[in-house]
Amino acid sequence: MSGWTKISGRAVALPQANVDTDQLIPARFMSAPRSDGYGPFLLHDVRQDQxxxxxxxxxxxxxxxxxxxxxxxxxxxxxxYALVDFGIKAVCAPSFGDIFASNAVNNGLLPARLTEDEIEALIDTLGQADAPATVDLSTGTATIGGQTLSFDLDPVWQQKLVNGWDDIDLTAQHNDEITKFRAARFAAHPWALPAT
Amino acid sequence: MTAPQTILAKLWAAHEIMQRDDGTSLLWVDRHLVHEGSHHAFAKLDSRGMKVAAPDLTFAVVDHYAPTRAGNVAADIRRMINTLGRNARAQGIRLFDLRDPGQGIVHVIGPEQGLTLPGLLINCGDSHTSTHGAFGALAFGVGATEVAHILATQTIWQKRPRVMRITVNGVLGSGVGAKDLALHWIAQLGADGARGHAIEYAGPAVEGLSMEGRLTLCNLSIEGGARLGLIAPDQVTFDYLRGRKFAPKGADWDQAIDDWSVLKTDEGAAFDREVTIDAAAIAPTVTWGTSPEDALPITGHVPDPAQLSGAKQEQARAALDYMGLNAGMPLESVAVDQVFIGSCTNGRIEDLRLAAKVLAGRKAKVPGLVSPGSAAVKKQAEAEGLAQIFTEAGLEWADSGCSMCVGMNGDRVDAGKRCASSTNRNFKGRQGRGARTHLMSPAMVAAAAVSGHLADVRPLLEGRS
Structure with missing residues (x-):
């Protein structure tokens, strides 16, 4: 995965709370291989109904x-995958599901936290239209429709998005510690191994 | 003398291989549970030419796509099941496939097989992995990238969550159980009320729950936004685990009991947040909207959006529109088209016993499906005569799997149909496109079945012990 520091594009508002991952991609589409592209599945049912x-x-x-x-x-x-393949690079919201936010960062998608008031103001500004948007990870700011706001983002995630790090490569540096930890854990707590 | 610690802090310390300067810990994973949905992670591993690091600690089960009834299986469902089997065999992972007597929903069979133990760190690519915390295990759901990481390294990078204690005082009333307790706190705190937190459930009403009830409570932690749920292990936990297939035996068992007995929060340990609930104030609870936070006592009325303001009003209007409900109508007047009993939330033997207690000698006024949480639960329910009660009441008795909870295995609720369901999510389209889901306990589902509408189970339990 390649990292990014700054993107410029267009922003739109989806003025709903609790947009769960079942809405983002209905379960019936999840057996598709990623190479098929998941963009068409994004919010599939509501987009088809409306x-x-x-x-x-x-x-x-x-x-x-x-x-x-x-x-x-x-x-x-x-x-x-559905958001990323559709072309979305950042989502701004007052809060995110914890697992979703981790998954987002692992795929280069920014979950940017703004306050409820900031979000409501942006929703008012955007209305039913789109507006120019710039997101800068180096300064931790998003400029949407002329308003520049600082978003809340874990510094670890900021680094990961910028560098496009892959955790498997990072963890490989700790292979010796992991091997030792396993041996020590099961020696001290043999019950922790599945009984055979 | 060390400072008093929470159970979370103890579990964290026991699994921390190292901590980076930025505060992220590399944690050791004791059990990794995978299912058909893990195909993206296996593909990622394959693309890097890597093998599973600890196949002896990795267990695979067919559940999400498991067909529960005889008949033709769609090609994509068969492909998903076959792919898991192929990956498990290629990597030397123990597989619970459809014909295995140990098959079932991953969060039901983990405990049932003794794979879930106090003190373990358990991951699975499924949000309801919080279920296993009922044993005092550090258990949380992860996404596909993290599943691939665990397959490759048997570790996971995590920041320690904040910790919230929910203390439930008093005694739950008759006809009120863990499901009602969970929906109650989620309605109070919101579907993101516990975001970023691990929840420790404590207090007499929690200690008084059976293992099945504790599993239901921890299972629903994620619906309140929590990273995980935890309950300190006690004699109830130990009694449940003794003799289970993969649980420790002999001297290992004795040492395990010693180690597990200290897995509790020390007196005076600090929590980031404390919430107290009075068990006696909780009524049988049902959801009316499209988020688990949209829950009310069955004696209540559908909310009136006009009495709310701003975003909340819009949210309630959209929910009532999707659910086909009128503002202010009594919840007990909401007619249902069908019922479902099952899922990782409420598909265990005790859940089936509670539903059967209500259904015995009565007829369901609407059709319904009962899918036991595992093949072992199915066998036991048949031996206890529960299956017969369900079928005599007019409900269909099926095989185990995620079934009608996930709408991806052939079991679905049709568009516009209203289902009283013992599952965990009333999200739009969760049980099928356009399906209308009301969440409740299995006893309340049984009450809805025999009434034809949402109903208070308490009068139906009178005179039945």
Whole structure:
């Protein structure tokens, strides 16, 4: 995965709370291989039911502004694949499901936390239209429709998004410690191994 | 003298291989449970030419896509099941496939097989992995990238969550159980009320729960946004585990009991947040909307959006529109089209006993499906005569799997249909596109079945012990 520092594009508002991962990608699409592309599955049912849905009208959106508890529910990383393959690079919300936020960062998608008031103001500004947006990881700011806001992001995640780190490579540096830990753990607590 | 510690701090310390300067810990994973949905992670491992680091600690089960009824299996479902089998065999992982007597929903068979133990760190690519915390295990769900990392290294990078204690005082009333308790606190704190936290459940009403009830409570931690749930192990825990297939035996068992007995929060340990609940104030609870936080006592009424403001009003309007409900209508007047009993939340033997207690000698007014949480639960329920009670009441008795909870294995609720369900999520489209889900306990599902509408189970339990 390649990292990024700054993106410029267009933002739209999805003024809903609790957009769970079942809505982001209905379960029936999750057996598809990733190489098929998950973009068409994003918010599939609501987009099909509402032809004028904001993501149908602005299919080139890069930044999504939405309400609290975005990405709650199922741990399905496919919800992030759907957003990323659709072209979304950052989601701004007051809060995210914990597992979703981890999955997002692991796929280069920024979960940017803004306050409820900031989000409501952006939703008012954007309305049903789109607006120019710039997101800068180095300064931790998002400029949407002319308003520049500082978002809350774990510094570890900031680094990961910028560098596009792969944890498996990072962890390989600790192989010796892991091997020793396993041996010590099961020597001290033999019950922790599955009985045979 | 060391400072008093929470159970979370003890579990964390026991699994921490190292900590980076930025505060992220590399944790050792004792058990990794995988299912059909883990195919992205296996593909990632394959693409790097890597093998599973600890196949002896990795267990695979067919559950999400498991067909529960006879008939043709769709090609994509069969492919998902076959892919898991192929990956498990290629990597030397123990597989519980459809014909295995140990098969079932991953969060049901973990405890049942004795794979879940106090003091272990357990991961699975499923948000309801919080279930296993009922044993005093550090158990949390992860996404596909993290599943691949665990397969490759048997470790996971994590920051320690904050810790919240929910203390439940008093005694739960008759007809009120762990499901009602969970929906009650989620309605109080919100579906993101515990975000970023590990929850420790404590107090007499929690200690008084059976192992099955504790599993239900911890299972639903994620629906309140928590990273994981925890209950200190005690005699109830030990009695449940003794003799289970993969649980320790002999001298290992004795040492385990010693180690597990100290897995409790020390007197005076600090929590980031404390919540206290009075068990006696909880009524049988049902959801009316499209988030688990939309829960109310069955004696209540559907909320009126006009009495709310701003984003909350919009949210309630959208929920009532999707659910096809009118503002202010009594919850007991909501007619249901069908019922479902099962899932990792409420598909265990005790859940089936409670539902059967309500259904015995009565007829369901609507169709319904009962899917036991595992093949072993199915066998036991048949031996106890519960299956017969369900079928005599007019409900369909099926095989085990995630079934109608996930809408990906052929068991679905049709668009516009309303289902009283013992599952965990009333999200839009969760049980099928356009499906309307009301969450409740299995006893309350049984009450809805025999009434034809949402109903208070308490009068139906009178005179039944």
């Amino acid at each position: 032809p004028d849905h904001v993501l149908n009208r602005y299919s080139h959106a890069d930044v999504l502004v939405t309400r609290r508890n975005f990405g709650s529910g199922s741990s399905r990383e496919a919800a992030v």
